[in-house]
Amino acid sequence: MYQAAPNLSRTPSAYFDEEHSADVVNGRMGQDINPRLKQVMSVLVKHLHAAVKEIEPTHDEWFAAIRFLTETGQMCNEWRQEYILLSDILGVSMLVDAINHRRPSGATPNTILGPFYVENAPQYENGANICLDGKGEPLVVAGRVTDISGNPIPNAKLEVWQTNDDGFYDVQQKGIQPDSNLRGVFTSDAEGGYSFKSVKPRHYPIPSDGPVGKLLGAMGRHPNRAAHLHFIVTAPGYEPVITHIFTPDCPYLPGDAVFGVKSELIADFKKVDDIDAARAVGFEAPFWSVTWDFALAPTAKPQRTIA
Amino acid sequence: MYQAAPNLSRTPSAYFDEEHSADVVNGRMGQDINPRLKQVMSVLVKHLHAAVKEIEPTHDEWFAAIRFLTETGQMCNEWRQEYILLSDILGVSMLVDAINHRRPSGATPNTILGPFYVENAPQYENGANICLDGKGEPLVVAGRVTDISGNPIPNAKLEVWQTNDDGFYDVQQKGIQPDSNLRGVFTSDAEGGYSFKSVKPRHYPIPSDGPVGKLLGAMGRHPNRAAHLHFIVTAPGYEPVITHIFTPDCPYLPGDAVFGVKSELIADFKKVDDIDAARAVGFEAPFWSVTWDFALAPTAKPQRTIA
Incomplete structure (x- = not known):
């Protein structure tokens, strides 16, 4: 039953050491695995080991990191x-977004999606008011959706x-x-035109x-986000734009x-203090007005993925 | 109420961009925070952003990573x-261990603690048998605890x-x-001597x-660990040794x-097939025997920590 160990087993270079740590770990990966996974894990292990070597964490610091990662996972639920x-x-979210949305000049840039997007929100006619709680300073948003040459895109979605005037999204305050x-x-x-009524967004x-x-x-x-409205603008043949518009005074x-x-x-959020202009949109003066155009780039090629 | 935005707010360099992403994030940290935390987070963000730039994850791959990290946290409980x-x-565990236990020549090296250590295990006299389930091939372990010059350390703990012959620790099979x-x-x-009886460990x-x-x-x-016994050896004035000994035939x-x-x-685990030798330790022949000495280095200086 007992067999002599192969010579390899007592050769120090067969085993982990501080100097070659990342290479030893990456050298264990199989030959026939998903090549993208192999690339991703090689890069992650290389940078993770480099970071640990630069930080030189104590055992207590390492365990504090383990606890933090565990608690972060355990904080997650359906709404968080x-x-x-x-x-x-x-x-990292913005970096991944930037890497995946390098757009031609003139196209509306992307920004972060955030956790409060909900599919199948109510459909409205242009001009409708999405503010249902009557709080906040009234706002009119209007503009056009075009391609990057300025040609109108009809039927864009x-x-x-956005948050209400208390700084919460509807899904954070159900009931x-x-x-x-x-x-x-x-x-x-x-003509690519759109318009709706709402309230001036607040930081939260x-x-x-x-x-x-x-x-x-x-x-x-601090934990505050600059005041913004979220948009996703989509049209067949164009790259979807996931973006915000920000108020300039936040x-x-x-x-x-x-x-x-x-x-x-x-x-440019403009404050309008004209009674006729207010009456024309169904508000009382003063109200806020912003004009914003979206320029969509043509659809990019599909990308590789391991997800 | 409305104020003109400061000029800064429309300067692109005030904001995140792909090229300077890590510097922008690290530049947000406060001046008066824990300097060790500042160092640790700067290094982590630098390497994390470098890894993301090298990988160029798609949005789906990024989300697969988010899901993996979340599920890993949610898998944790009192025993896992x-x-x-x-x-x-x-x-990473071995790397952190290596960084924290760079020992003088001749000292017994550390290795990973593992998750199955339990404080306040039963105290035994030298020679006692820790195998309580009667399974496996009997083993005698004996040796000395010394300093790195070979002088005996009496009263070392x-x-x-170790696992039983089915490859499980007691705490994995309560009841x-x-x-x-x-x-x-x-x-x-x-004289620094110790000895006990057990069974030959198995891989698991x-x-x-x-x-x-x-x-x-x-x-x-594969998920297998090479067969080993775990040890923690401590004595006042010496650096604790957290280590294993491995069987050569695994x-x-x-x-x-x-x-x-x-x-x-x-x-060196030796198979002994001598009836007198077996009778002397209270086993039947054949049994396994291993001699192992621990050499302890003097206590190191205390280390900085943020934990």
Whole structure:
């Protein structure tokens, strides 16, 4: 039953050592595995080991990291995705978005999707008001959807969502806000035009009562997102645009907690104090008005994936 | 109420961009935070962004990573630490151990602690048998605890634990194995000597029914640990040694799933087929015998920590 060990087994180079640690780990991967997974894991292990060697964590620090990662997973539920939040505050979500949406000049840039998008929101005619709780400063949003040469795109689908004047999305306050408050789907007309009524958005904090919020605080950072409206604009033959428009007067523009602001997405929100203009849109004066056009790039080629 | 935005807010360089992503994120950290946390997070963000830029994940791949991290956290409970398992199979646990235990020549090297250590195991006299279930091939372990010059260390505490012959630790089979099966605490005598009886350890798989096991399989790797006994050896004035000794005939020595093998920790397990020798230790022939000495380095200086 007992067999002499092969010579290999006592050769130090067969085993893990500090200097070659990443190569030893990556050398264990099989030959016939998914090549994309092999590439992804090789790169992750290389950078992970490089980071550990640069940090030189104590055992207690390593265990604090284990606890943090565990608690972050255990904070997640149907309505809370703490790992996306972690990705957001470390700039990874925006980086992945940037890598996947390098657009031609003139196209509307993407920004972060965020966790509060809901499919199948109510469909409205252009001009409808998506504010169902009557709170906040009234706003008219109007503009056009075009290609990057400025040609109108009719029948584009515009999905919009935002917080109410208390800084919460409808799905964060079920039973408190009306269902689908400040959320709707519009369709561009023959000239690419769209319009709707809403309220001026406000800055709000990302959920900060979990492990990610504690980390943010320990790093000396605030949890606030700059005030914005979310949009997804889609049309057949064009790359979907997932984006925001930002108000220019928000104090959190340069400090947005998830790095979602791009200077090209800061809009001109104009305060209108004219009774006739207000009457024309069905508001009382004063109200806010913003004109915003979306320029869509042609559909890109499909990408490789292991997901 | 409306104020003109500061000029800064429309300057592109104030915002996130792909090229400077890590610097933008790290530039947000406060001035007055824990300097060690600042260093750790800077290094992590730098390497994380470098890895993302090298991988260029699609949105679906990014989301697969979010799901994996979430499920790994949600797999953890009182008896299962899936994030430690992840750290183990990626070689990070061994790397952290190596960084924290760079010992002088002649000292017994550390290896991974593993998840099955239990404090306050039963104390035994030297020579006692820790195998309480009667399974497996009998084994005698004996040797000395010394300093790195070979001087005996009396009253050193030796904690030992291992799997039973079915490949499970007692805490994995509560109610099936006797409590504290194959687990005990011994004390070195005036000459530094210790001895106990047990059974020859067997290889066994790490828990592979969770997300980490699925990843291991997708990477074309097996889940087996090379057969070993665990030890923690402590004595006042000396650096604690957390280590294993490995059997030389295990087929998983070079492929240990958590990279725990060091060539210096492979012991000579001798098969003894002599009736008198067997009678002397209270076994029937044949039985296994291994002699193993531990050499302890003087206590190192305390280390900085943020944990």
